[in-house]
Amino acid sequence: MSTLLAVEALESGYGDVQVLWGLDLTVEAGSITCIVGSNGAGKTTFLRTLSGLVKTKSGSVRFAGADVTGVEPDAALAAGIVHVPEGRRLFKGLTVQDNLLLGAYTRHDDGIMSDLEFVYATFPILKERRKQDATTLSGGEQQMCAIGRGIMSRPKLLLIDELSLGLAPKAVDRLSAALVDINAGGITILLVEQDVMTAFDLAATAFVVDMGRVVKFGATADLADDPAIREAYMGL
């Protein structure tokens, strides 16, 4: 496998508050990789730095052979880095379909409608509800819509922040199965997740982040047996 994303010594934060303190991480092309860690570890800030919402202080980000360090959100998107933000962040007042089409906002190719059909085939409930306000959907359906909106951007790498937050276990199972399908279709996935069990079920490789750095990484099968991980993050 080849490396799709290579992050070295990344530092960023908000104003005077630095959150990432030299984060190193690689994501292999075609993989599902997860980042786990406690509240405030810097997981969300890391994704926001990758997608250009948070300014990079120093370090480097290489993606698919190109330098994308500190680029603006539209350039990150153009490179193929698509961020499904925490809390879904669907656009209120717009229908499910209009939300999905906003995912394709920068695209001018003629594959938009076939991608829309793919999203509807993956999540049939979205097709049924395509004409209703996206924020009236249930939590699980909103997450489907947010992921679908991400797919509409034609990602090479899909960043998903907190897949399972606030969702029923059944909805999480449904979304996990969909992510496996989406990944099988050739989209690399980087998942940030507080629920370590869910994350380890999905991902082959995991990075443990604490205090803005990667403190441990490896195959999820190995990490799941690591007593320190079991105690700190799985409550076992």
Added chain:
Amino acid sequence: MDVQTLLNGLVLGGLYACIAVGFSLVWGVLNIINMLHGSFIILGAYLAFFAHAAFGAHPFLSLPFIAAALFGLGYVIQRGVINRVVSSPVLITLVLTFGLDMILYNAMVLGFSATPRRLALDMGRIDILGATLPLDRIAAMALAVALTAMLFQVLRGSRIGRAIVAVRMDRDAAALMGVRVPQIYAITFGIGACMAGAAGSLMSVVFPFSPAMTGLFLGKAFIVCVIGGLGSVPGALVGGLALGLIESMAGALIGPQEAVLAGFVVMLALLIFKPTGLLGKAGYE
């Protein structure tokens, strides 16, 4: 209420809707109370007047060019100046647009003088159910409502419209869709100025105007937004028609001197009892 008062009110109301809709859009999307709006309207009226005086251009024909020119002016002002402080508290942008308005207002006094002007067209008049209405007013009102409907369609059905709504709802999430937020801000402010310019060129055939009236029209835009509810095109339309009817009824009942006052009284009452306005809700449609 007799038919004449009702029709006068509706004609006035259609123009008020067109005056207010751009103001409402800028307020709703950018959270900027644009003090320049009244001057944009008067500038549009002057451009129509001079296009008519110099080239004999009919104001309904020069309107698209005036609207485009005002769009450009608005775009440049937002892109070059207001975008620098757009995320600041509303008072900062208010003071900035107030200052820009003083420049534009005084430039118009210098350039056009304070003498009231009027573009007299006289397209004839028609009788409707015993009431008499000049055709130029009816045409101006119809165009104003058509322009308002067009803006509604653009916001609802176009790619740019979806981006504007997305930016209003969630700036960060819109940026994640690849929307260039500063550019959408500039386009939105440009559309606001464009609607003001179009409204101004329509007003020029209905009312006499001078630079001293910028505050009057700004006030009307404000009242319409409060009555109809901020943040939607239908709100501006309802608010505009309501203000038109209120003023024409007040004019008939208590005299034209007090008609302007009536609008402000209704606005204050709504602020006390229903501050969201008649159609007010979160979300721009």
